[in-house]
Amino acid sequence: MPAADDLGMTTAPKHDLPTAPCDDAAVADVTTLLPSRDALLERLGERLTVTVRTSATLVIIGLLRRDEGWPTAQSTLAAVTGLLARSLRGDDYLAKSGPGEFAVLMSGPADAAEPAATRLSAAISDLGIEGLTAAAGIAQLAPELSAEEVLRRGLVSLTAARRAGAGTVIRYREPY
Template sequence: MTIAPNTPPLAAPTAPEAAVADVTTLLPSREAVLDRLAERLAGPAPAPTTVVVLGLLRRDDGWPTAQSTLAAVTSLLAGSLRGDDWLGKSGPGEFVVLLNGPVAGAETAAARLVAAVPALGIPDVTAAAGIAPATADAAADELLRRALLSLSAARRVGAGTVLRYREPQ
């Protein structure tokens, strides 16, 4: 019989600490992404911003994605961004990039990032992306929702796809 030492359990992180980082990648969490996006949208004349959500596609559909895969993709994305871009996590296999500048530049950057994932050489791992440009009528959570919706559609199309959110006509 083994008797465990009488030590108090480690305290769970408080709400503000929990929102700071994804445990696996140490990237800012979804809540931190929303806070950062809201900051970018605040003000009388916010800079043009585009939300890019890059989602991993895996042939095996196993769960969860290996930590080594997430670490490799995190390193790739972090090394591929400009100084004013911002990287965070949205979900288990989803990375959020906040890009400043025109949406055409964001589409080019998203295509470049999506194409770089298979080049990592991780078997059966590819990516797709959804993007949503900031608009005057959309709050941070709505922009992230639009980018995630575009990502869902891009995943259905397949690896290497980048789709931009567009309002129905």
């Protein structure tokens, strides 16, 4: 087969791009440009070390869709990302924790995070994207917990909230 230049086509020059060391935890979700799950775990680990002095809560907002299509459209994810980014306080940390899940690390106790989670879930429904709603799970950070355990608790709560339906917010509580 003749080379592209032989066919009258121009080819882009080959450049060796410099490669910077890549910190996998900081790699953003390519669709939303939000920090990844690994970056979230790293931030949770950092925050857990100071929870003796100041409280923090993890809120995981999960999208619910009636269309059952997979994956969620990039335009939908972009709209939700923009909404969440505009709705949070300056010291809140927003990340992507799963394909249809957004994590928000908020300063303050879970009692204060519940109304915020309810408001954010309702705002997603109000975006006007047909069939799109949300639910949320909440987990309080505590110094004796690992980052993975806090995330697990948030996801367990989110799973229960999704089962209950749109607009539901469930806070993790230890079983008695």
